[in-house]
Amino acid sequence: MRTTRHGAEQPPRKQRRALGIPLALLGVGVVACLAAALLAGGGADAGRPAGLPVTAAPAGVPADSGSPAAPAEATTAPTQPPVSSAPPPPTATPSGSPRTTPASSASALASAVSVGSLAGRVKPGVGNQGVATAYEAADGNGACLFGPSPDLMIAAMNHTDYETAKACGAYVLVRAANGASITVRITNECPLPCAPGQLDLSQQAFAKLADLKVGRLPITWTLLSPATAPATMSIRYKDGSSQYWCGIQVIGHRNPVATLEVRTAKGWRQLPRTGYNYFLATDGNGCGGTVRVTDVYGEQLTVDGIAIKPDVIQPTKVQFARH
Structure with missing residues (x-):
């Protein structure tokens, strides 16, 4: 009877094992799929340093969805503005369109450039110390070769600060310890041993x-x-001077002249300055053409129609601005 009973119960056990095997296989398949998905997801970031955000697709959109990228929300935008070496313009300008610099900014930039590169030893806004001496100025002509001066409120700049005629024509405010002051124009050079900072005033100016x-x-x-x-x-x-060689001089300028250029077939040509206050074109290139003059503040003035007339003072219609 025991054998018969066992023989009758055998088929149900076989059915239970047959049903359990597919379930086990299904579970293994699910686990394998999950593992493959995790490995695929990890491979998408392979080679990217830890901590860097994913930028290939916006948050909430699968990378392989094919949907167009949605605009980034304000909360995900960078909080740090781009680093810039200059302040932003006063008004926004579309990308690629021209932008006009305000006159005030242009003036500030010009001043900064001029003090750093255009001005010589005599710089705008910089005080100088030294001693004043006196000399007999006669008619006021001197190393700058301006010719006789309309007045004798003039001075000779020491050799160091004269700096190859860069100081010629400069107006200088001179103050003494007793409170007296005088404005003089530089028309001459005081040779060594005149020390840096020294001004050799005309006797008329010194007496003030x-x-x-x-x-x-x-x-x-x-x-x-x-x-x-x-x-x-x-x-x-x-x-x-002629078309083959010329020297050009600026007279009556408000501010010291930093550079002088002439226009040639190849563009502007800057001429070298001599110690006797002329700018030379030794090959004649540019002589008799348009002249461009720049002062120590960076202002540029262009003069047309100046013919080659040796030793003739030809007036223009321009003057440097006051600073």
Whole structure:
């Protein structure tokens, strides 16, 4: 009876094992699929340093969905603005369109550039210390070769600060320790041993500060951009100038001249300056053409129609701005 009973129960056990095998296989398949998915997901970031965000697709959109990328929300935008070496423009401008720099910004930029590269030792806004001496100025002509001066409120700049005629024509405000002051124009050079900072004033100018018997007077002085300058400046070609060689001089300028250029077939050509205050084109290229003059503040003035007329002062219609 025991054998018969066992023989009757055998088929149900076989059916249960047959049903359990497919279920086990199905479970293994699910686990394998999940593992493959995890491995595939990890492979998408393979080679990217830890901590960097995924930028291939927006949040919430599968990378393989084929949907167009949605605009990034404000909460996901970078919080740090792009680093810039200059302040942003006052008004937004579409990308690629021209932008006009405000006049105030252009002036500030011009001043910064001029002080750093255009001005020589005599710089705008920089005080200088030295001593004042006096000399007999005669008619006021000197190393700058301006010719006789309309007044004798003039001075000779020491050799160091004269700097190959860069100081020629500069207006300088001179102050003495006793409170007296005078404005003079640089028309001459005081050769060595005149020390840096020293001004050799005309006797007429020195007498405005102290008695001539003082001899040497401690002073401070600064570059000035005066309101009383001539209404317009002038251009003069040196004697002997022609289409083959020429020297060009600027006269009556409010601010010191930093550079002088002439227009040639290949563009603007900057001429070298001599110690006697002429700019030379030794091969004649540009002589008799358009002239462009730049002051120590960076302002540029262009002059047309200046013919080669040796030793003739030719007035223009322009003048540097006051600073």
